[in-house]
Every structure is written in structure tokens, then in C-alpha cells.
Amino acid sequence: MAKEVLIEFQNITKTFGAVVANNNVSMQIFQGEILSVLGENGCGKTTLMNMLAGIYYPDGGKILIRGKEAHIHSPKTAFSYRIGMIHQHFKLIDVFTAAENVVLGVKNGSKYNLKDVKKRIGEMCDRYGFHINPDKKIYEMSVSEKQTVEIIKVLYRGADILILDEPTAVLTPQEISKLFDVLRAMRNDGKSIIIITHKLNEVMEISDRVAVLRKGEHIGTVKTSETSEQALTEMMVGKKITLNIDRTKVENPADRLFVNGLNYTNSEHVKVLDNISFVARSGEILGIAGIAGSGQRELLEAIAGLQPLDSGEIIFHRPKKDLPVSFYHKTLKQVIELAAEGKFHYADGTPVDLSGKSKKEIRRLVNEEKILFNEDEIMNLRDKTPLQIRELGVRLSFVPEDRLGMGLVGNMDIIDNMMLRSYRKGNSILLNRKKPENLADQIVKGLEVVTPDLHTPVRRLSGGNVQKVLVGREISMAPKVLMAAYPVRGLDINSSYLIYNLLNKQKEEGVAVIFVGEDLDVLMGLCDRILVINSGRVTGIVDARTVTKEEVGLLMTKTDAGKEKRDEKENG
Amino acid sequence: MKKKTADRSTAPEQEPTQSGVKSRFELPFHIVKRPHIAPWKKILIYAIALVGGMLLSSLICAVFSKNGKNPLDFFGQLFNGSFGTPRKSWLLFLETALLLGASIALIPAFKMKFWNLGGNGQILMGCLCAYSCSYWLGGKMPDGLLLLVMFATSVAAGILWALIPALFKAVFGTNETLFTLMMNYVAAGVVLYFRSAWIKNGSGQFPTLDHGILPSLDKYSAALTVFVFFVLTVLMFVYLRYSKHGYEISVVGESMNTAKYVGIDVKKVVIRTMILSGAIAGMVGFFLIARTGAGLSDTSPNNMGFTGIMTSWLAGFNPLLMFLSCFFIAFLTRGMTQVRTDFGFTNSSVANIVIGLIYFCVISCTFFVNYKIVFRGKSGEKTDLDRKLANQVRGVK
Amino acid sequence: MLVTFLIGAISLGTVLLYGCMGETLMEKSGHLNLGIPGIMCMGTAGGCLGIELYLKGLADPAAANWFLLILLSILFSILFSVSAGLIYGFLTVTLRCNQNITGLAITTFGSGLAQFVMDTYVTRKGFGAAGKLISRGFVNDPNANGVLRVFFSHGFFVYFAIILAVIFTFVLNRTRVGLHLRSVGENPATADADGVNVTAYKYGSILIGSAVAGFGGLFYIMDYLKGSWENASTIEAFGWLAIALVIFALWKPNYSIFGSILFGGLSIAAFVLKGSSTQKELLKLLPYIITVLVLVFTSIRKKRENQPPASLGLSYFREDR
Secondary structure, three states, X not given: OOOOEEEEEEEEEEEEXXXXXXXEEEEEEEOOOEEEEEOOOOOOHHHHXXXXXXXXXXXXXXXXXXXXXXXXXXXXXXXXXXXXXXXXXOXXXXXXXXXXHHHOOOOOOOOOOHHHHHHHHHHHHHHHOOOXXXXXXXXXXXXXXXXXXXXXXXXXXXXXXXXXXXXXXXXXXXXXXXXXXXXXXXXXXXXXXXXXXXXXXXXXXXXXXXXXXXXXXXXXXXXXXXXXXXXXXXXXXXXXXXXXXXXXXXXXXXXXXXXXXXXXXXXXXXXXXXXXXXXXXXXXXXXXXXXXXXXXXXXXXXXXXXXXXXXXXXXXXXXXXXXXXXXXXXXXXXXXXXXXXXXXXXXXXXXXXXXXXXXXXHHHHHHOOOXXXXXXXXXXXXXXXXXXHHHOOOOEEEEOOOHHXXXXXXXXXXXXXXXXXXXXXXXXXXXXXXXXXXXXXXXXXHOOOOOOOOOOEHHHOOHHHHHHHHXXXXXXXXXXXXEEEOOOOOOOHHHHXXXXXHHHHHHHOOOEEEEEOOOHHHHHHHOOEEEEEEOOXXXXXXXXXXXXXXXXXXXXXXXXXXXXXHXXXXXX | OOOOOOOOOOOOOOOOOOOOOOOOOOOOEEEEEOXXXXXXXXXXXXXXXXXXXXXXXXXXXXXXXXXXOOHHHHHHHHHHHHHOOHHHHHHHHHHHHHHHHHHHHHHHHHHOOOOXXXXXXXXXXXXXXXXXXXXXXXXXXOHHHHHHHHHHHHHHHHHHHHHHHHHHHHHHXXXXXXXXXXXXXXXXXXXXXXXXXXXXXXXXXXXXXXXXXXXXXXXXXXXXXXXXXXXXXXXXXXXXXXXXXXXXXXXXXXXXXXHHHOOOOHHHHHHHHHHHHHHHHHHHHHXXXXXXXXXXXXXXXXXXXXXXXXXXXHOOOOHHHHHHHHHHHHHHHHHHHHHHHHHOOOOOHHHHHHHHHHHHHHHHHHHHHHEEEEEOOOOOHHHHHHHHHHHHHHOOO | OHHHHHHXXXXXXXXXXXXXXXXXXXXXXXXXXXXXXXXXXHHHHHHHHHHHHHHHOOOOHHHOOHHHHHHHHHHHHHHHHHHHHHHHHHHHHHOOOOHHHHHHHHHHHHHHHHHHHHHHHOOOOOHHHHHHHHOOOOOOOOOOOHHHHHHHOOOHHHHHHHHHHHHHHHHHHHOHHHHHHHHHHHOHHHHHHOOOOHHHHHHHHHHHHHHHHHHHHHHHHHHHOOOOOOOXXXXXXXXXXXXXXXXXXXXXXXXXXXXXXXXXXXXXXXXXOOOOHHHHHHHHHHHXXXXXXXXXXXXXXXXHHHOOOOOOOOOOOHXXX
């Protein structure tokens, strides 16, 4: 099959500051083929395609289109080369109809007539097998319909080369197979299609050729018919790199957090969390691996009390059987209430009856550790707000992915950001800035945060320093469970290691650490167990010390065949 | 990854071509957001804007002056009008104090990014309640008690007027800008309704009051009001800067997500803050009436609800800086009355023109505070911008 | 009596209709312009100045030419209101300043300047005659058939307003320009990426909207009041009511025709209806209360078509995305 070379990348290099997104990439795209661009998160595949779509401009190298050098400065220029890109986040106007969105910005000299537009949309639908109601408003549409509108929008502008960025990430298996039918129809019509993806089974199913990128470099392009999932995974993840992280042995692990059957379907009817269950143990780091957007954020936010759930429970387990109650977790009022419920006994086994005892007396009993729990404490955190979780005495720290938008307030200084979690303490209506100031000072000194002073708004600090402030604050709460989502994203090597060491130290102190990461080498070097999540489902929990990179890679990318069959059955 | 488009030049209309791209038109400069500005630069920009606005105003006044005055006279008369006599000075401070009252009523809501345009209505409802209590109950109870009742009802009315839009905002997300704006006219209508219901004699105006007048500490009955609102402004500064409530307001205003993350009940904060806003506005209304026992009208708040928006915005929502902004606006208003007579203008509208012009200058200077104009260098420029965009994409700021 | 009432309602409603159409146009491009009252004042002052200059050159004001009178008043009105709009546009679009603050400043400035111009340069000599001429309709006989009078006794500006409202509705819903304008108000980033010139559309809608709003004040003085002048604050009040009408009409110019007649009717009901003056005061409150109810109702129902444009009040900076 001798096909015409349509696009050729020649030694394309693109850097963002110190980060090299693409390094010396050379590859070709043929007319009338489906090419998959495969790679892990952050391997530079989207950046490379963005240069073709006019969003970025290469720092070095050339792009040739039909053999001639092309300068693609803007999406508009890209369109003049008949290149159209469908981004992961759709650029549609919600209150407009499909037809209105399709025709928006098109100035082809013809009269504005929605009827003609609809007719042309109908023609395209017939030609490629789409189904769309051009009068339907975008906000009434499912994700898949919105995607269809985006594709039509690009086709309407006359694109011959379509780039789709993770087109299947948010689709159901049925919708995926429909999309693939459409893509095949377009290929047979002579169009070239580029799919950016990291799902191996889809790569195998749809594409004619696969280009694999790893850490910004083009590893190779192979014909799909001449390769296997195994071979592609190896190209994608590369050889295991041993990192210099001191991983200590897990000492006395105890079950700390039970997550049972979490389910959550979002407003777009996508099942984001699908029956997720696992146990986090004290004194170990549980890594969560998965392609970005597989439900990691929702999972952590659900545990932190920020994400409502459809079903399931989050049980916090406090091993207190035959151990004394303390004012560390319980207020005096709570102690009295629990005693009334018969939850305590004395050392000699007799039940505790506090009725008739004075507050002073009760305080003394508690402080002398005379009152012991009958059973371990079990608390369900589901549907509790972050405040209620704290009032239960559950010390749960959470380093969210969005540092300045959620974990910290960018315009506030370091001291005020220290108070975010603790400002409520005490009965005074005024803030106490003394303690946060000391804490800020400790963190700045202890973690070597580079800042002019403690009164600098955190948004002015560099990424690594922002993260040190956030992690420092969360650790300062002496948590029992510490969750960190992508805590080293965007950080330099030194800062990253500092964060790893902090997490390791927490583990040694008996904290149950949950670490969501994207770099498999880090996950395998830092964690004790790795939970692999794929499209909202747990596809495996593996021992980080013995597992191979390929095994994790496959668990992350491979869609479970059994599940697809089940879905098909359910949906007829 | 968020959608980002880095084309920042207006590419000319092009027919689809296969051969390449013609030369592109680019502006010689482009605008970038400033991540940070040094305080002295900020002060300098504001100072230039203010001075520029004043100079422009003085020139315009001189050009249109009926009796050939020059721009220097403008400044002289401005000072003369505000500080010329002890009475003028007292009235200047009184005006400053009332404006401060209106501004501190609005500021907590603004810090929370709740656009309360209903200051006029909230103040007017305070006026109405203070006035009605004195009108109906005056003479029937001791004046001291009457003042207390007036005060309490004014505050309650202010709260009510602020609370209604706040509740709808908190529960249904109703647009507060438009809602509070409408509440101003409802309040004015309510006052006119009572005027026509109660005042049956020919004048058709609310008479001045004999009862429920605050004790006068000075010749112009200004000192008490000045004292109260100056103190309140300092208290408001403390509340916003040093109290837990103030802290919550800042967090809600800065980032809803962070507020949720740390477990702040956003609805509660919105409602609580608007109650505070309304209470202070109601109090301003009380002082407007009870200071001298003034008659009531639908324009009693003297547009302070809107002027207060300008002053608190000028002060960057910092109560202490509001001493400056309110004083400045009061100074302009008072001074312009003198400029007007001296320059031979027949009507008071000149003051509005001048204040409007100065507003324009100050408003436009915020552009230079927030943005920076960068002239296109040779190469490297684009990469720099690309990096910034990419950093945004990656969440690295 | 009903005839008089309807004529009055349509007439006063026209003042609001102009203001409302102007504001709607701007809000469609994402600009909440609280300067509308000031812009309406500016339009009034400009239009009156134009008429003054024209009448000055005439020996007998009664001999004024209808066409020239209308043309000059419109041109001068546009000159004034568009310069106010230009200030607003420059500050909010180019300099990306806060829209609420800028709008309030425009209102302060515009009402002040209008008052100054009217008091200083407009003597209003012959305005009575000019007013009569401008307000002359097709049917001017007070004894004519009531239905005819309701529909055909109005001056040029009433029909002009309704024609404009119909044109705006058509343009907004049926043309490419309208589609692009709405996209700018809904999601400027998307519009920009699709090649819509966001800045041009914003300026265009602000300037045209200002011109249209300015006619409202001019109409009020020259047609409704037949050339008499009270003060700028009356026109300012109409400006605020016009902003209320935008919400009431759910950002749709065709709805605003009927909304304006309703609001106009409620405003003059006090003069026409029997009943105590107290009850009439309550009647005057109704437009605002109805507006609040509409606002609350639409926010509860959350029907997407009836919401304000999504980026209303926000500045657009391309690199912010």
C-alpha cells in the first residue's frame, strides 16, 4: 500500500522553559490512514499535535505539508491547510444549537442560512454515519453528541486531516464503537486521522499505524498489523529506571481506611467511580496509578468529603479496643454521650457509668486513662463534610491536585494559608496568627521554602515552593491518613525528592499514605502497594516491590474484555 | 488539559491555500497580565491618574468658566470650598463620615465578590424606619428610648433589604447585581407610598422631626456622626483583617473551591455577611435622619449607595484606605460647590462632570496596574509566551 | 379613557424600549452597562442641542422642516451618546476595567454633562412647536376612531423604536452577525478561537446600543413632554427602569416591545386610573417588583435560554484562558 505522504515532521523540538516537551521528533503521516499517537501522560503527544493545529509553534525543526514547508501560527492557519483538531475539552457554546455551533465563525461568503447548514450537516451524517439532531442545544447533549458536533464542525470547515485528542476518554463502549465506525468511514473517504491516546486495545482496533512517544522523544512508528499490545507497552513505558528513594519496610501495618463499593455517575452520565474498593493501611504508602482522568480526583475528593457519591461507604477505623479514651479525639460531651451508650469499660472489665459524676471527675478519669474502649472505633465518612470529618476527630490530610485553586489561596500570604485548616480553633472571634506564624516559619525553614518573607502571597512562589507550603501544612496536622494527588507534578528533581522523603517519613510514623502519581518509576520506587485504576474501576492491586512496569502499564490501559461483554448484555 | 490558543495576532482573512502563508500582520506590542506590581509603582500610577484627572478638570472648568477664571483658581476654590470656614470643614468631615458608613456597609460583600448595588435602598429603608418611629412615636415615649427604637428598627430594615437578595443568591444563585439594583427602586417606591399615605397636607413632603434627634456635640451636629463612623471603619478593618469571619469572607471571595475544601459553609457566610452589610447601611440611614431630625425623601441616601461602591473600589476594599478615598470624594463634592459659584456656573451639574472625569482617570489606570504593555522584541518573545501558557496548562504558576 | 391610557402607555413605553434595546444589545456582547442612565441623558442633551442649533437659524420655529428636525436631532443625539459609549467601551473592552464601576462613573458623568449642556446651551426657544412637529402622527384628530388613534397617532420615534426592535430580533436570531454577537457574550474564548473578532463585536454592540439608548431620552423630552425639560434625574430614572426591563424581557428585543408597553402603562396608570394617590404609588412600584419576580423565577427554573449571557460582566483577555 504505497500511500502519499501528507505531513512530515522534521526534527521538531519544543521546550517550555526547562521542560523539553518534544525533542527532535521526525515522523510522517500518510493520506487516508488512521494513525495513533501513543504514549503516557506528559510524553509530549498532545504538544506535538498542538503544533500541527496551530496552538503552539515549534522552537526547532520543520513541518512539511505535501512536501512544502508550512508555518502554522494559529488554528486559522491550520484550517487553511485543512487541518482540524478536536480537543479534549470541547469548545462549544452551550445555549446554541448544534447547527449554530457548526457554522460559528465560518465566513465563506455565502449567505447565512441555517437551513443550508442543516442540510450540509445531514449530508455529512449520511456520508460518515453520524447521528445528530442539528436543532438540539449543546447543553441538552451527551458527551458523545458534543464530540460529534466538534467533529462535524471541523469537517464543515473542510478539514482533510483530523486530530482527535483522547476521543474515547469520556465515551461508553457503545459510543466508542460508533465513533470508530465513523472514523473508518472518513478514512475510506480519503481523510487522514490522528488519534492521541494511551489505550492499547483501541490502538490495536482502530489504527493502521502507531507512533509511540516517550518522554518527548519519538520511539518509533510501527504498523498495527505487525505489532502486539505487549510490544507497544514496552515501547511506551521503556526500561525500568531505579530511583534513589529510600523505601523502608512496612512496620506493623493496621487497616486504617476501608473504601467499599464507591459508585459515582456524573451529570454527563459517565460512570466516574465504578464500584471501587480497597483498604489503606497505616505505615504504608498506597500508590494509585492510572491514566489521567480515570477517577483519581473524584476518589480522593470523595474520601475528603468533597464529592457526593451514589453508593458505597468510607470507613475510618481507629484501633481503640481496650485502649483509653483521650481528649485528643473526643470532647468531654462526646465522652459522656459514648459512656451513656455503653461504649466504655474500666480496666477490670466493669462497664463505665458516668451518670452522676462531676465534669471534673470525668476529666480526671479520662486523663488518668482509666476509661477504656470496648471496641475499635468505626466511623463512616460518607456524606460527611470536611468540617464534620474533623469534628469526628478524624485527622485526614489532603494535598489536592489543584494547589492554588483548592489547597491554598493564591492571594493570601503563607501565614494566612497556614490557618486555612486550623483557624476555627478556640472560642475567640478573632484569629490567632501567632501559631500559624510559627508554623509557617518552621515550614519555610524546615522545607527550605524560597520566599522573600512569610507575608508573600503564595501565588508569587514557584511551583515547588507552593507545594512545600501545602504539603508542610497538611503534614503539620499530624494526620492519620494523608492523601496526595500528583504532589510532584511540575516540580524539579530536588523538590520532588523532598516530597518523597516527607511522604516516607509520614509512613514511618504510622500514617496511611495514599499517593496518586503519574510516573510509574516513582510509583514503583516509592509505594508499597499500587492500586491501578482504569476508567473508574480498580483493575488490580499489586505489590510495588515485585510488579513489572509492563504489568502496571497493561492494567492501566487495557480495557477488561469481560466488562465490555457485560455492558453489552446490560444495554442490549 | 485546558484549551489554550496561543495565536495572539490577527491573521488576515485567507482563502484555504496549500502553498503556504503570506506575511502576517502583527501589532508592534501586546498586552500581558502583571503577576505582581511593586507598591510604589501602584501608588505612582494612581497618583498620576488623580493628578491628571484634577488637571483635566481644572482646564475644562477654566475653559467653560463664565468669568475668565484660570486653572489655578480651580484648586484654590476647591480648598476654599472644603476648608474655608470651620463650618465648611465640619461639613466636609460629616460628608466623609457618612460616605465611610456607606462604604463599610458595602465592603464585606464586595470582598466576598457579592456585587451589592443595593446600598441606596438599604440606607433608605433605614431612613424610613428611623423617620416613621419618630413620626408616630415621638412625644409618646422618652426621647432616649425613642432613639433606641429608631436605631433598632433602622438596622432591622437595612438587614431585611440586604437579606432578601442574599437568601435568593445563596439558595437559587439569583443574580445579585440586578436583584440588589431593583431593591433600590422598590425602597424608593415604598417611601413614596408612605409619603402619600401619611402626608395629607398640601406640601406633600415629610416634615422635619421634633423628636428622636441625636444630641449635638458641636455647632453643626456633625461630631457624633463623624466619631461613630470613623470608629466603625476602624472596627471594620479589624473585623475583616483579624476576625475569623473576615478570614472566611476572604477565602470565599478568593476561591469557592478552597472554601469547600476547608469546610466553610458558603451559604452561611453569604447570608451572615449580607446581614452585617444591611445592618450598617440601616445605621447610616438612622444617622441621616436622627442627626438633625431631617425630613425624609426618596432621595435621602443622596446616592451614597453608588458613591460608596466607587469609594470602596478606589480603596481596593481596604477600610483604612477608605478614609482617603471617602475624604477625597467628599472633598471634591464640597469643593466643587465653591468652584461652581466662583466660576459662574449656574448649576450644580459641573460637580458631577468633574467627579465623573476623575473616576474615568482612576478607573482606566487600573489597566496599567493589572496589565503591562510589552513591545515585541525580535525572537524569543513567542517562546516566552508559550512557556507561560504551558505553565498554566500544567498548573504551574 | 382606555384609548388615552393605551396611547400614553405606548408613548412612555417607547422611552423604556429605546433604553432597553440599547442595554440588551450590550448585554448580548457580555457587557452589563450601568451607564445606560447617563448615556440616555447624553443622547437627550445632544438631540436637544441639535434642535436648538437648527431652530436658531430659522425665523419661525413653526416653519421647521419635519425631516430636517428629526435628522438633526438623531445625528446630534448619536454624537453625544456614542461618545459616552466610546468612553465606556474603551475602558471596559480595551482597558478591561470593571464594568459596574465604569458604568456608574458614566452615569455620574453623563447626567452631569447633560444637565450642564441643557442649562447652558439650550434655551428651548421654539421647542414647543418643534415638539409638536416631532410628535405628529398619521392620525392627529383627537376625535378619530379610538383604535386608529392607539395605533397611528404616534410620532416618528415610536414607530422607529418598534422597527428597530424587530430588526434587532431578526439580526440577533437570524443572521451571522447576530450569531457571532451572541457567541461573544456567551463564551468569548470559543468565539475567538472560531475566528470571531471579539473586540469588534463588543465595540460595535456598545456603540450601536449607546446610540439607540440615547434616542430614549430625546424622545421623552421632544415627543412625550413636547419640548419641556425638567432635569437629568428624570431621565436617569428611566434608564434604571430600562435595565429592569431587559431582565423582564429575558434579553429578547421582541419581548421588550410588550414589556415596555406594560411598564409604561404601570408608570402612567397613576395619572389615568381612578383611585387614591396612595394606591397609585403602589402601582408605580410594580415594574420593579415584577422584574425581581422574573429574576427569581428564571433563576429557580434555570432554563438555559432565559439566563443572562454567560460571560455578562466579565472582561475578556485572550491569554487568560
